[in-house]
Amino acid sequence: MTAQPITGRIQLPLLIVASVFLVGVMPLLNAYGLIEDFTLNLWGKYLCYGIMAISIDLLWGYTGLLCLGQALFFTLGGYMMGMHLMLMIGKLGQYKSNLPDFMVFLGHSKIPAFWQPFYSFPFALAMVFLVPALLAYVFGYLAFRSRIKGVYFSILTQALTYGAALLFFRNDLLMGGNNGFTDFRTLLGMDLRVASTQRILYICTALLMVSVVAGCKWLTHSRFGLIQRAIRDSENRVLFSGYATANFKLFIFVVSAMIAAFAGALYVPQVGIINPSEMTTEKSLEAVVWVALGGRGTLVGPVVGAISVNALKSWATRAYPDLWVLILGGSFVLVVMFMPKGIVGLPAQILTILSKISRKQQSIDSPPSISEPETIDP
Amino acid sequence: MLKSFFVTTLPQTCLVGLALGLSFFTTAQAQVTEKSVRETVASAIVAQPAAAQRELILSLKLKPSAEAVEWFGKWKEGAIFLLDDAAGVKTPVILTGAAAADDSFATLRVSDGTPLLGADGAAVRINPKEVEFAETDSGIRRAMKEVTDVVALADPDISKRLRAIQDAAVGQKVEKLPALQLLKTTEKNPLALRALEESIAIIQLRSPLVAERIGACQKLGDLGSLAALGTIKTILAETESAKDRPLVLAAEKAISAIGSHISRINAAGTAFRGISLASVLLVVAIGLAITFGLMGIINMAHGELIAVGAYTTYVIQNIFASGLNLSPFGMSISIPGMHLSAGGMDLYFVVALPASFLAAALVGLVLERTVIQFLYRRPLESLLATWGISLVLQQLFRLIFGANNVQVSSPSWLSGNWTVNDVVFGWNRVFVIGFAALIIVVTWLVLNKTSLGLLIRAVMQNRNMAACMGVRTERVNMMTFAFGCGLAGLAGAFLSQIGNVGPSLGQNYIVDAFMTVVVGGVGNILGTVISAFGIGMADQSLQQYLGNPVIGKILVLGAIILFLQWRPAGIFVTRSRSLD
Amino acid sequence: MSQKPFLLAAEGLSKSFDGFKAINDLNFYLDEGELRTVIGPNGAGKTTFLDLITGRTQPDEGSLMWDDGKHDLLRLNEYEIYRHGIGRKFQTPTVYNDHTVTENLILSLAGSRSIWHSLFGKITSTQRDRIAEILTTIKLAEHANRKAGALAHGQKQWLEIGMLLAQEARLLLVDEPAAGMTDEETYRTGELLLSLAGKHTIVVIEHDMTFVRQISQGRKVTVLHQGHVLCEGPVDRVQSDERVIEVYLGRKSKAA
Known part of the structure; x- marks a missing residue:
């Protein structure tokens, strides 16, 4: 609490500096060869993960809904973009056919009807938002209407993701089965394999990141944000304050699905592949780790978490391939147990500990902050 | 009209068949009553001409015995020798005892087993290389085969007898009918009788008499004979061109009767598979019903505790066999084996069950003390922390046991199956069901009839109150969690018998397990049982109906979400009146 | 009826x-x-x-x-x-612990409860005055920017009553x-209720x-x-009612 004003005051300038660096400086350095193409591409990927992490935090950190299906929305967005990219390959694929390679391989001779509209980029972009939003709306409507919350919500989203992954692993869904989509060539006429296109994609990602942070900042500081956090702390009380909490939760659920989907759509052309293994609950949980590690209930925390965990992963999977998972899993347990506010909350946590020590030294008894047991949330 | 047709014709055909069979048997009857099997064989060997030999052999059909088959074997392999006496009478003998210095052997008469004595009263010794042996020709061998078939039909072992009866129908040889029909008059075993009727009818499908063929069709339809389906279809195809209305009708009727029998079998099979899947779910979920349902801990590492049980089974199995070499973290660990025989190996599972319970309970205990005890009031955090643990455990399995699946063999008493009315019940699935029932009963007893259970229920209902009453809640939490984890370990021991054991074993079951508990209603064991059965049956029925396991599974997940619309708190809601 | x-x-x-x-x-x-x-x-x-x-x-x-x-x-x-x-104050004070006192009152203000309004609705000056007025009534004006969770028990009770007032129930x-x-505190709470x-x-x-x-x-x-x-009836009559003494006051006097 004591650290709040200080961090609050330096937050805004810090954010602006970081944004300028990410959006402007990094691509410039890359254009002049000071940052390798590979590194920039890697950062583009990290930022996509960061945006997904914000979408998780919007639900978990701010509204108390731990969604284990965020990787599903992310991947769905990616698939929608991927469908467009697959069609843009045209006759450049291995089979020199208008059809995506996997369809030729499965013995199809015509592009299925539901693929046709994806020739249009605007349509694909619309679907990037609409498909995950619709899924989130239907699922969220059912879940929130019947007042499924807490861990039940988590388990159900886990089941939803599991079911969707099973579906996408199938070839007869005509979404590429196991192998998913890959071997993309062009986007809006630009060759995806040249550095300048990748740089543009990176800038788009960084811009999206900045606008998502700004948008969420506004959202969480509006009265909606107050209600969101009130729902997190005591949903029943909010009901008894006359708010239809289900609608509020549904709204934020759909918004966060769309944010994740947009990140996924930018992720696919940068990484060059999308397949159902990105859709599993493990991926969702991994993203939850980023949020927990970075610090939930803040907007910067998830981004910090996503970048640091993935940077660590890039390094550790090469340096200690066997031990990497042990490190991830172990650090996760430690963070959950000892750093409830994550990296971002660390300074405040240290300050609290320090002040406790100094207070002890002054031997002044201060009343410990008692959190009242929640009586109306059974 | 059709019915009256059968009524009038059937007895006639039967009479004809009987008359034919009887006339054949009466001629041979007299000889058999006089002579023993070996006497008959002996006289057959020396009889002349070949026709007489065959007749004597065939006469053995009336007294089918394993002995005859044994003698035929010796005859065919040239182990029966023919000794001429002075009068030129040939005596069939076999060799006995050990070879003497001159390669000669003592002999025994085939006819009565007495030593063959020479004129001087001394035993006759022969050198097999110098003496003529009894030969066979194809006619004799065919006759022998006929007798052997009949003997097999009378085999005292019911499974061998059934096989012989079913084999008799292959090829639809009309000449096999008499033996089958004769056997039918003496057979007592209902399974064998049914098989006899089936085989007879299948052969009769080739009968020259149309009425008999129609009768056979009807019979096979009534029996729901799976074996006959192909043949009847062929007959239908043949007859339709011949335009024989009654036969076509009978064949069509039989095919539809067999078809509905098949769908009944499939339904029963589906129900059985559903129940066994339900049992698997139940076994997997019961531990979770305790840690999640009663204690409210979302243990994402539950699946890995199952794997702990499975790997423990693997280790125990190897200790019973030839030992195990592991190399975790570059160390080399060698566990010596006991090299037990097959019989001893079968016992390993009996040891593996408690061992896997204990191993998983121990891991659970460590988890509870180090992590979970700090997270009792933070369910979402416990979900995340235990997921981290699950990652760590999976990786440890990989490092210790390798990334590939390991081989766990089932004890011999778990393989094999049991067929009732064409429905196959695999022993391992039957075992699953029994095992699930046992675990439920044990869990129920522990929770309701032991003092630990009383404490568990007290603490789970009101932790603070129990603490005030002097219950050591920490200890109870620890024991409860360990118990739930131990049950997961048992599930692992058990899953090792029906599936692969690998590092991600637990991941395959965790979603299903959570679903089962959620649908059942948290904190209610009975609810878990019912929901396991509901989900298991729904899953298998959809799979059977759609012919697609994945779509079936997805539909079940969808159905669960919809079910929770109707009953958000599961089948059984634990109603309580909050204190005011 | x-x-x-x-x-x-x-x-x-x-x-x-x-x-x-x-x-x-x-x-x-x-x-x-x-x-x-x-x-x-x-x-x-x-x-x-x-x-x-x-x-x-x-x-x-x-x-x-x-x-x-x-x-x-x-x-x-x-x-x-x-x-x-219809507004309710719960038995144990149920306020939003992580929100400030003012935020607690803002959440309870009468007015639209739609998502749209929560996003784009502004707090009017009348509402601001109303909040200030309530803060004075419930004697929490000087704690307006403190987190509700940090308030004393009695203050939470009052804040909750204040939330009912903001609701204009x-x-x-x-x-x-x-x-x-x-x-x-009890006496002052009584005064507050009587004034309402x-x-x-x-x-x-x-x-x-x-x-x-x-x-x-x-x-x-x-x-x-x-x-x-x-x-039912005035307190004196109720307190002298035989049945009431038996089931309620009787027990209470025994306990005292």
Whole structure:
């Protein structure tokens, strides 16, 4: 609490500096060869993960809904973009056919009807938002209407993701089965394999990141944000304050699905592949780790978490391939147990500990902050 | 009209068949009553001409015995020798005892087993290389085969007898009918009788008499004979061109009767598979019903505790066999084996069950003390922390046991199956069901009839109150969690018998397990049982109906979400009146 | 059935939990502008009754009509009932601990409850004045920017009452407002409730007989026993009622 004003005051300038660096400086350095193409591409990927992490935090950190299906929305967005990219390959694929390679391989001779509209980029972009939003709306409507919350919500989203992954692993869904989509060539006429296109994609990602942070900042500081956090702390009380909490939760659920989907759509052309293994609950949980590690209930925390965990992963999977998972899993347990506010909350946590020590030294008894047991949330 | 047709014709055909069979048997009857099997064989060997030999052999059909088959074997392999006496009478003998210095052997008469004595009263010794042996020709061998078939039909072992009866129908040889029909008059075993009727009818499908063929069709339809389906279809195809209305009708009727029998079998099979899947779910979920349902801990590492049980089974199995070499973290660990025989190996599972319970309970205990005890009031955090643990455990399995699946063999008493009315019940699935029932009963007893259970229920209902009453809640939490984890370990021991054991074993079951508990209603064991059965049956029925396991599974997940619309708190809601 | 227009009319209400009859054939009528005190021993069903009114629990049978029978409360859910002007203060203070005092009041302000309004609605100057006024009323003006979780127990109770005021509720359901308060705080709480009487219809559930005497002042008191209305009337008459002495006051005097 004591650290709040200080961090609050330096937050805004810090954010602006970081944004300028990410959006402007990094691509410039890359254009002049000071940052390798590979590194920039890697950062583009990290930022996509960061945006997904914000979408998780919007639900978990701010509204108390731990969604284990965020990787599903992310991947769905990616698939929608991927469908467009697959069609843009045209006759450049291995089979020199208008059809995506996997369809030729499965013995199809015509592009299925539901693929046709994806020739249009605007349509694909619309679907990037609409498909995950619709899924989130239907699922969220059912879940929130019947007042499924807490861990039940988590388990159900886990089941939803599991079911969707099973579906996408199938070839007869005509979404590429196991192998998913890959071997993309062009986007809006630009060759995806040249550095300048990748740089543009990176800038788009960084811009999206900045606008998502700004948008969420506004959202969480509006009265909606107050209600969101009130729902997190005591949903029943909010009901008894006359708010239809289900609608509020549904709204934020759909918004966060769309944010994740947009990140996924930018992720696919940068990484060059999308397949159902990105859709599993493990991926969702991994993203939850980023949020927990970075610090939930803040907007910067998830981004910090996503970048640091993935940077660590890039390094550790090469340096200690066997031990990497042990490190991830172990650090996760430690963070959950000892750093409830994550990296971002660390300074405040240290300050609290320090002040406790100094207070002890002054031997002044201060009343410990008692959190009242929640009586109306059974 | 059709019915009256059968009524009038059937007895006639039967009479004809009987008359034919009887006339054949009466001629041979007299000889058999006089002579023993070996006497008959002996006289057959020396009889002349070949026709007489065959007749004597065939006469053995009336007294089918394993002995005859044994003698035929010796005859065919040239182990029966023919000794001429002075009068030129040939005596069939076999060799006995050990070879003497001159390669000669003592002999025994085939006819009565007495030593063959020479004129001087001394035993006759022969050198097999110098003496003529009894030969066979194809006619004799065919006759022998006929007798052997009949003997097999009378085999005292019911499974061998059934096989012989079913084999008799292959090829639809009309000449096999008499033996089958004769056997039918003496057979007592209902399974064998049914098989006899089936085989007879299948052969009769080739009968020259149309009425008999129609009768056979009807019979096979009534029996729901799976074996006959192909043949009847062929007959239908043949007859339709011949335009024989009654036969076509009978064949069509039989095919539809067999078809509905098949769908009944499939339904029963589906129900059985559903129940066994339900049992698997139940076994997997019961531990979770305790840690999640009663204690409210979302243990994402539950699946890995199952794997702990499975790997423990693997280790125990190897200790019973030839030992195990592991190399975790570059160390080399060698566990010596006991090299037990097959019989001893079968016992390993009996040891593996408690061992896997204990191993998983121990891991659970460590988890509870180090992590979970700090997270009792933070369910979402416990979900995340235990997921981290699950990652760590999976990786440890990989490092210790390798990334590939390991081989766990089932004890011999778990393989094999049991067929009732064409429905196959695999022993391992039957075992699953029994095992699930046992675990439920044990869990129920522990929770309701032991003092630990009383404490568990007290603490789970009101932790603070129990603490005030002097219950050591920490200890109870620890024991409860360990118990739930131990049950997961048992599930692992058990899953090792029906599936692969690998590092991600637990991941395959965790979603299903959570679903089962959620649908059942948290904190209610009975609810878990019912929901396991509901989900298991729904899953298998959809799979059977759609012919697609994945779509079936997805539909079940969808159905669960919809079910929770109707009953958000599961089948059984634990109603309580909050204190005011 | 009823001739006089009642603000709230409960008839034949019953609710049981696993066989325990928390509310048993309860009939309760409330006039507009009344300040009614409900007393009764533990387990008499007082809080369950409030749960039924506010939609937290559904009764097994009976009817619950609002505003002269215009609305059937049993058909509405929690937030709809709230929007009809029924506000509730819970027994244990239930405020948003992580929000500041002012934010707690903002969340409770009367007005649109739509998502759109929550995103784009501005707090008007009238509302600002109203909040300042309430802060003064509940004596929390100097704590306006503190987190509610950091307040003392009695202050939380008042904040919750303040939230009811911000709501501009027609009916205030106040569950044991004096619980855990010092005598002085209790007295001031009584004053506060009395000052609200007339402007709002109020139902107070209370145990503390001194407090009941302070606020009832000859108004009607309802005694609940085993989920049923035992008797109704001014506090003196109720206190001298044989049955009441037996089930409630009798026990209390024994305990004292």
